[in-house]
Amino acid sequence: MKRILVGIKRVVDYNVRIRIKPDGSGVLTDGVKMSVNPFDEIALEEALRIKERGAAEEVVVVTVGPADCQPQLRTCLAMGADRALHVQTDTALEPLATAGVLRSLIEREQPFLVLLGKQAIDDDNGQTGQMLAALWDRPQATFASKIELTEEKARVTREVDAGLETLEIDLPAVVTVDLRLNEPRYVKLPDIMKAKKKPLETLTLESLGVTPRTQLKTLRHEPPAQRSKGVRVNDAAELLAALKQKGLL
Amino acid sequence: MSQNILIVAEHDGRTLSVATAKCVACAATVPDAALTVVVCAADTATLSQQAAALAGVGTVLTVEHPVHAHPLAAAIAPQIAALAGPYTHVFGPSSTFGKDLMPRIAALLKTVQVSDIMAIESATRFRRPIYAGNAIITVEVLDGAQVVGTVRTASFQPAAAGGSARIEAASPLIEPPSHTRFVSVSAARSDRPDLQTAARVVSGGRALGSAENFQLLYGLADTLGAAVGASRAAVDAGYAPNELQVGQTGKIIAPELYIAIGISGAIQHLTGIKDARTIVAINKDPDAPIFEIADFGLVGDLFEIVPQLQKLLG
Ligand SMILES: Cc1cc2nc3c(=O)[nH]c(=O)nc-3n(C[C@H](O)[C@H](O)[C@H](O)COP(=O)(O)OP(=O)(O)OC[C@H]3O[C@@H](n4cnc5c(N)ncnc54)[C@H](O)[C@@H]3O)c2cc1C
Numbered sequence A: 001m002k003r004i005l006v007g008i009k010r011v012v013d014y015n016v017r018i019r020i021k022p023d024g025s026g027v028l029t030d031g032v033k034m035s036v037n038p039f040d041e042i043a044l045e046e047a048l049r050i051k052e053r054g055a056a057e058e059v060v061v062v063t064v065g066p067a068d069c070q071p072q073l074r075t076c077l078a079m080g081a082d083r084a085l086h087v088q089t090d091t092a093l094e095p096l097a098t099a100g101v102l103r104s105l106i107e108r109e110q111p112f113l114v115l116l117g118k119q120a121i122d123d124d125n126g127q128t129g130q131m132l133a134a135l136w137d138r139p140q141a142t143f144a145s146k147i148e149l150t151e152e153k154a155r156v157t158r159e160v161d162a163g164l165e166t167l168e169i170d171l172p173a174v175v176t177v178d179l180r181l182n183e184p185r186y187v188k189l190p191d192i193m194k195a196k197k198k199p200l201e202t203l204t205l206e207s208l209g210v211t212p213r214t215q216l217k218t219l220r221h222e223p224p225a226q227r228s229k230g231v232r233v234n235d236a237a238e239l240l241a242a243l244k245q246k247g248l249l
Numbered sequence B: 001m002s003q004n005i006l007i008v009a010e011h012d013g014r015t016l017s018v019a020t021a022k023c024v025a026c027a028a029t030v031p032d033a034a035l036t037v038v039v040c041a042a043d044t045a046t047l048s049q050q051a052a053a054l055a056g057v058g059t060v061l062t063v064e065h066p067v068h069a070h071p072l073a074a075a076i077a078p079q080i081a082a083l084a085g086p087y088t089h090v091f092g093p094s095s096t097f098g099k100d101l102m103p104r105i106a107a108l109l110k111t112v113q114v115s116d117i118m119a120i121e122s123a124t125r126f127r128r129p130i131y132a133g134n135a136i137i138t139v140e141v142l143d144g145a146q147v148v149g150t151v152r153t154a155s156f157q158p159a160a161a162g163g164s165a166r167i168e169a170a171s172p173l174i175e176p177p178s179h180t181r182f183v184s185v186s187a188a189r190s191d192r193p194d195l196q197t198a199a200r201v202v203s204g205g206r207a208l209g210s211a212e213n214f215q216l217l218y219g220l221a222d223t224l225g226a227a228v229g230a231s232r233a234a235v236d237a238g239y240a241p242n243e244l245q246v247g248q249t250g251k252i253i254a255p256e257l258y259i260a261i262g263i264s265g266a267i268q269h270l271t272g273i274k275d276a277r278t279i280v281a282i283n284k285d286p287d288a289p290i291f292e293i294a295d296f297g298l299v300g301d302l303f304e305i306v307p308q309l310q311k312l313l314g
Helices: A038-052 A067-079 A095-109 A128-136 A189-195 A236-245 B018-027 B045-052 B073-083 B096-108 B211-224 B232-236 B302-313
Strands: A003-007 A010-012 A034-036 A058-065 A083-088 A113-117 A140-149 A153-160 A163-170 A173-177 A200-204 A216-222 A231-233 B003-008 B033-041 B057-064 B089-093 B112-117 B119-122 B125-130 B135-141 B147-151 B166-169 B180-185 B200-204 B227-230 B257-261 B278-283 B296-299
Touching: A003 A038, A003 A095, A010 A067, A034 A038, A034 A067, A038 A058, A038 A067, A038 A113, A038 A140, A038 A173, A058 A067, A058 A095, A067 A083, A067 A189, A067 A200, A083 A095, A095 A128, A095 B096, A095 B112, A113 A128, A128 A140, A128 A173, A128 B073, A128 B096, A140 A163, A140 B073, A140 B096, A153 A173, A153 B096, A231 A236, A236 B278, A236 B296, A236 B302, B003 B018, B003 B073, B003 B096, B018 B033, B018 B089, B018 B147, B033 B045, B033 B073, B045 B057, B045 B166, B057 B073, B073 B096, B073 B180, B089 B096, B096 B112, B096 B147, B112 B125, B112 B135, B200 B211, B211 B227, B211 B302, B227 B232, B278 B302
Parallel strands: A003 A058, A003 A113, A058 A083, A083 A200, A113 A173, A140 A173, A231 B296, B003 B033, B003 B089, B033 B057, B057 B166, B089 B147, B112 B147, B200 B227, B200 B257, B257 B278, B278 B296
Antiparallel strands: A010 A034, A140 A153, A153 A163, A163 B180, A216 B135, B119 B125, B125 B135
8 A cells, every 4th residue: 555654743733832930940831732743744634635646645744742642643634634643652752762663553554754843932943854764764855835746756845945946766764744835734524524433543752662762951932032022113214224223224 | 982973075076065164164073172173075186175275174984985965865875874983972963965975874873863963062062952942851862872963053153264174094994885976056156145154144045936036036136245044934835945945944144234135034934044043024014923923123115115225225
């Protein structure tokens, strides 16, 4: 079966202005809206479009995280994924450990393509896809804004600092996606109903033979330095005068 | 214990990027550290000279191989991993080059990566932004693990010139993988200042309304000797090319002067400009969030104000 594996993460919704706990031990998440990481949603959308074009037969979504990730997996099933895998753990895994989990799932699922978001908008690490490609010893194409597939190859356009770069990679491979790849579809109510019947399998780290290592400890969270509030100027002339006075012109 | 830091050079085949000089400056703040820069390129002759001239660098390692004519992570990562043994830290810039490459190196080394290092507190303790810069965390690398890091370049000034490092050739150890092939890059080369290093940036948002209108900003930028930037909305709408995007998923910049024109100031955009020395906002909505962080705010229609500025600047 030609299968695409899509990794997703449950994160604080991108519209939420996060607040730091008074003791600096973390970010307040109680009662905060949670969503599928926006980049991962784009990865899933791309997988669905590839399947709809007939270039894949099955789309499997996977997440690694605590029990409350299941609503996000259901959202992915409602978008159109065929089945979901939930590797359930209460330990927050580091990217290398998450990549290790995905690596063992590749053994099981044998995908020809693994699609992930280029970064999660909570930790902003941007590591998992590249780490997975390294552990799998397969090609990577990060920050994709266009993916063209042929039988055994993919041509991927990447958003890089210089502009747009195109790579050709042999499949199977890992591709991480950027915002301009596509616009994810909206989920419709009947799809949500249908998604309830789709398979969602729960797995444990032990069953996959993964023992996560912890190599990093977060000591404290702080708010960023605040910029002091500035002044209003009334017109273009006043603006230029102010900039001159500051020695900026 | 003394530290031994390997810095992966970023370059375009001819010139070392400023980001590399900033990585060197960052690494130099690790106490008691020896710094080595490794240059992987098809031709390393001039690049290695440039690296050797950076203040603080003790050694430059060169790896010459035709595959390194283009920066392919799949080819560079195994090479760096093979050289990384003696080093306590391996650093690269938090540019698309480093973001692509460094995690692949970390995984080959089976070690941890600290992304977007904005300050170094000790050899094992680092500060970095999360949640699009809305929180700053301090992290500690445990159990003497080797540290792979990307350096948030907007947080550092480039290392000065004046170094005279020893240059050594390292033999290309690895037969590079053939599964990843470079096809092309559409570098929109321009004679304007580079967005990432420019002292002044004029940036436009959705309000510009079209690619033609966006040309207004190029005119103003040229008068000011400024680089041009854009919000994601302006890029998505096709008014400006993707390499001009500023923000969480675009470029993080720290110019002396940033002029935001018709940009609302979404948190993802502000992430990219927090380190700018002076921010100017021009927006017709007096309640636009951009005014909360602007040093100088001007409420009004950009289509009137920009031509006025042009005229006054002569
Ligand atoms: C995961 C994620 C990542 C993102 N990353 C980025 C990023 O890297 N960079 C980024 O910029 N955005 C990013 N965004 C998008 C961001 O949330 C905003 O949607 C975007 O920045 C809005 O762009 P804008 O300010 O140009 O448009 P708008 O928000 O539409 O603002 C337009 C502004 O122009 C003003 N205006 C209109 N007409 C005029 C006129 N004639 N004269 C003067 N002012 C006028 C309006 O008052 C308004 O404030 C990201 C979003 C997500 C979800």
